[in-house]
Amino acid sequence: MGGFLLIFLVLFPMAGAVAGYLTGRRSKSARDWLVLAVTVIELLGTLLLLYFPGASLRLDGVCGLGLTFQADGFRLMMSLLTAAVWMMTTLPSRSYFAHRRNRNRYDLFLLLALGSTMGIFLSGDLYTTFIFFEMMSFASYVWVVQEETPEAINASRSYLTIGVLGGLVTLMGVFLLYHLAGTLQLDALREACASVEDRRLLYAAGGCILFGFAAKAGMFPLHFWMPRSYTAAPAPATAILSAVLSKAGIFGVLVVSCGVFYRDADWGMLILILGVVTMLLGAVLGLFSINLKRTLACSSMSQIGFILVGVGMQGLLGAHNQLAVYGTVLHMVNHSLIKLILFIIAGVVFTKAGSLDLNEIRGWGRGKPLLAFGFLMAAVGVGGIPLWSGYISKTLLHESIVEYIEVLAANGGAGWMRAVEWLFLIAGGMTLAYMAKLFVAVFVEKKPGSKEEKSSYMDRPTAAVLVVSGLALLVFGLFAHNTMDKIADASRSFLGGEALEHAVQYFSWTNLQGALISLAIGAALYFVVVRLLLMKKDEQGVRVYVDRWPSWADLEKLVYRPLLQGLAFVGAFCSRVVASLADWIIALVNRLFYKKAPQTVTPKTDEQFGAYSDQPLHRGIVGETLAYELLLYGAGVVATLLYLLLQ
Numbered sequence: 001m002g003g004f005l006l007i008f009l010v011l012f013p014m015a016g017a018v019a020g021y022l023t024g025r026r027s028k029s030a031r032d033w034l035v036l037a038v039t040v041i042e043l044l045g046t047l048l049l050l051y052f053p054g055a056s057l058r059l060d061g062v063c064g065l066g067l068t069f070q071a072d073g074f075r076l077m078m079s080l081l082t083a084a085v086w087m088m089t090t091l092p093s094r095s096y097f098a099h100r101r102n103r104n105r106y107d108l109f110l111l112l113a114l115g116s117t118m119g120i121f122l123s124g125d126l127y128t129t130f131i132f133f134e135m136m137s138f139a140s141y142v143w144v145v146q147e148e149t150p151e152a153i154n155a156s157r158s159y160l161t162i163g164v165l166g167g168l169v170t171l172m173g174v175f176l177l178y179h180l181a182g183t184l185q186l187d188a189l190r191e192a193c194a195s196v197e198d199r200r201l202l203y204a205a206g207g208c209i210l211f212g213f214a215a216k217a218g219m220f221p222l223h224f225w226m227p228r229s230y231t232a233a234p235a236p237a238t239a240i241l242s243a244v245l246s247k248a249g250i251f252g253v254l255v256v257s258c259g260v261f262y263r264d265a266d267w268g269m270l271i272l273i274l275g276v277v278t279m280l281l282g283a284v285l286g287l288f289s290i291n292l293k294r295t296l297a298c299s300s301m302s303q304i305g306f307i308l309v310g311v312g313m314q315g316l317l318g319a320h321n322q323l324a325v326y327g328t329v330l331h332m333v334n335h336s337l338i339k340l341i342l343f344i345i346a347g348v349v350f351t352k353a354g355s356l357d358l359n360e361i362r363g364w365g366r367g368k369p370l371l372a373f374g375f376l377m378a379a380v381g382v383g384g385i386p387l388w389s390g391y392i393s394k395t396l397l398h399e400s401i402v403e404y405i406e407v408l409a410a411n412g413g414a415g416w417m418r419a420v421e422w423l424f425l426i427a428g429g430m431t432l433a434y435m436a437k438l439f440v441a442v443f444v445e446k447k448p449g450s451k452e453e454k455s456s457y458m459d460r461p462t463a464a465v466l467v468v469s470g471l472a473l474l475v476f477g478l479f480a481h482n483t484m485d486k487i488a489d490a491s492r493s494f495l496g497g498e499a500l501e502h503a504v505q506y507f508s509w510t511n512l513q514g515a516l517i518s519l520a521i522g523a524a525l526y527f528v529v530v531r532l533l534l535m536k537k538d539e540q541g542v543r544v545y546v547d548r549w550p551s552w553a554d555l556e557k558l559v560y561r562p563l564l565q566g567l568a569f570v571g572a573f574c575s576r577v578v579a580s581l582a583d584w585i586i587a588l589v590n591r592l593f594y595k596k597a598p599q600t601v602t603p604k605t606d607e608q609f610g611a612y613s614d615q616p617l618h619r620g621i622v623g624e625t626l627a628y629e630l631l632l633y634g635a636g637v638v639a640t641l642l643y644l645l646l647q
Contacts, residue, residue: 003059006069009045010119017111024104032094035107039087046083068124074494078121085243085340086114089236092462096347113139120248126174126184137163143237144229155232158225166212173208189259206260213252218301220278230297235347242300242339247332257311258495268315275312279305283430288549292356293346303335313400325497326488327396334389341378341469352457358441358545365443372443377470379435384428384515389476392484398514429521436526
C-alpha cells in the first residue's frame with residue numbers, strides 16, 4: 001500500500017492536469033475547483049505516508065523503466081512541504097488570475113510540475129531524480145513565459161537555456177558517476193563513492209551533477225536567470241519557484257555533497273565559497289533593487305546562499321556537523337514559508353496597484369493591517385530576528401561557523417574563517433536593510449496625492465494563507481525545541497548528521513549576540529545607504545528611490561550571452577562545413593569527370609551565412625537539413641536514455 005501511494009503522489013497530479021485542462025475548456029469555475037481539489041488530495045495523500053512503516057515506503061522498477069521511489073525522513077518532509085505550498089498558492093490564484101488570460105494553460109503546467117517535483121523528492125536514485133528534474137524544468141518554463149510580455153519572453157529564454165545546459169551537463173555527470181561507483185541508489189552512494197580510487201574523475205562527475213542542480217537553486221555563478229525570471233512569472237508561480245523549485249536544486253546539491261562527497265573537506269570548501277558569494281551578491285542586488293518582486297527574487301538568491309553555507313560547513317566539520325545539518329534543513333523550511341508569504345503579498349499589490357515599482361506603490365499598504373502583518377512576519381523571519389523561526393536556523397548556521405573557528409584556532413589559525421563569520425553577519429544585516437526598505441516604502445511612507453483605498457483588496461483564501469503561514473513562523477520560533485528541532489532530527493539521516501548531543505540554548509546571550517550584530521549592521525545600512533545614497537529628490541522635491549546599480553554590471557549580458565553566441569557561431573560553422581562535405585565532393589567529382597561543371601544554386605538575397613557573413617554561399621544541404629539534424633539528435637538522446645533505463 002505504501003508503494004502504491006508513492007506512485008500515486010507522482011502520477012495523480014499529472015492525470016489531474018489533463019482533466020483540469022479539458023474541464024477548463026467548458027467551465028472555468030469547475031476547473032478552478034478541480035485544480036484545488038487535486039492539490040488538497042495530494043496534501044492528504046502525503047500526510048498518509050506518515051502512517052506507513054519506513055520499510056514499505058520504497059518502490060523499485062516502476063513502469064518497467066527502472067524508476068525508484070522512496071520516502072524517508074528528509075524526503076517525506078520535503079514532499080509535505082511541497083504539497084502544502086502548492087495547495088496554499090492555489091488558493092489565492094483564483095483572484096490573481098481573475099482578469100488574466102491563459103489560466104487553463106497555467107493550471108495544466110502547474111499540476112504537471114507538481115507531479116514532477118514530487119517525483120524528485122520521492123526519488124530513490126539519481127536516474128529518477130534527473131528524469132523528474134528535467135520534467136519539472138520544462139513544465140515550470142511555461143510559468144515564466146505566462147504573461148507573454150517582451151520581458152517574460154526574454155526571461156524565459158534565460159530560464160530555458162540554463163535548464164537545457166544544466167540538464168545536459170548533469171546527465172554527463174550521472175553517466176560518469178555510475179561508471180565509477182557502480183550504483184546511483186541514493187542510500188548506497190555514500191559507501192560506494194568512498195571506495196572510488198580515482199578521486200579526480202569523481203570530482204569531475206560531482207562537478208557536472210552540481211552544475212545542473214546548482215543552476216536551478218540559483219547558486220553563483222549560475223544565478224543570472226533568477227531575478228529576471230522571478231520578476232516575469234505570475235506571483236503564485238514565483239512563490240512556488242522560490243519556495244519549492246529552488247529547494248529541488250538544493251536537494252540535488254545535498255545528494256552530491258552528503259552522498260558522493262560525504263564529509264569531504266575540499267568539496268565542503270568549494271560549496272562554502274560559492275555559498276558565501278551567492279549570499280552576499282544576492283543581498284547586494286536586493287539592496288539596490290527598487291522593484292518589489294525583483295528585490296524578493298534577489299533575497300531568494302541570498303537565502304539560498306545561507307543554505308549553501310550550511311552545506312559547505314557540513315563537509316568542513318566532518319563528524320561534528322550536527323549544527324550545520326540542523327541549520328541547513330531548518331533554513332530550507334523557513335525560507336519556503338517566508339517566500340510563500342512575500343510573493344503572495346507581491347501578487348496582491350500588483351493585482352490592485354498595477355505596479356511593482358517602489359515609487360509607484362509607495363504607501364499603498366497603509367490602512368491594510370492584515371497585509372502588513374503578513375509582510376512583517378516574513379520580514380522579521382528572514383531577517384533572523386529573535387522569537388521568529390528564521391532566527392533559529394540562522395543561529396544554527398552561525399554556530400556551525402563558530403564551531404569550526406574554534407577547531408582552526410586550536411590548530412593555530414582561524415583568520416580566514418573569522419572573515420566568513422563577519423560576511424555571514426553582514427549579509428544578515430543587508431537582509432534586514434532591504435526588507436526594511438520594502439516595508440517602509442509599501443506600508444509606512446505616503447505617496448503625495450494618493451488616497452488610502454477603502455475597498456476590499458484581498459479575498460478570504462489569500463488572507464487565510466497569510467495568517468496561517470505568518471503565525472507558523474512565530475510558533476516555530478517560540479517553541480523551537482518542540483517543532484523545529486523535531487523536523488531537523490527526523491531529516492538528519494539523509495544528510496548524514498548525528499543527533500545533537502544537547503539541546504541548543506537559542507536565546508542565550510552568546511547566541512543572541514550574532515542576531516544583535518546583524519541588526520545593528522542592518523540599521524546602519526538602512527539609514528546610511530538606503531535613505532541617503534539610494535534615494536534622491538525629484539523635480540517636485542519629493543524623495544524617491546533610485547536604481548544606482550550600473551547597467552553594464554549584468555553577468556548574463558557581460559559574459560554568458562557573448563560566450564553562448566560565440567559557441568553558436570563555432571557550432572554553426574562546423575555544422576555547415578561537415579554538412580556541406582557531400583556537396584563539395586559531388587562538385588569535385590563533376591569537375592574531374594565531366595566536361596561541363598554543374599550550375600550552382602544562387603541563394604536568395606536573404607539567405608546569407610546566418611548573421612556572420614555578407615557573402616552568399618551555395619545552398620548545400622544545410623538550409624534544408626539543419627533543423628532536421630537537430631531533431632534527430634534530440635531523438636537519439638531520448639532513445640539512449642530509454643535504452644539505459646530499460647537496461
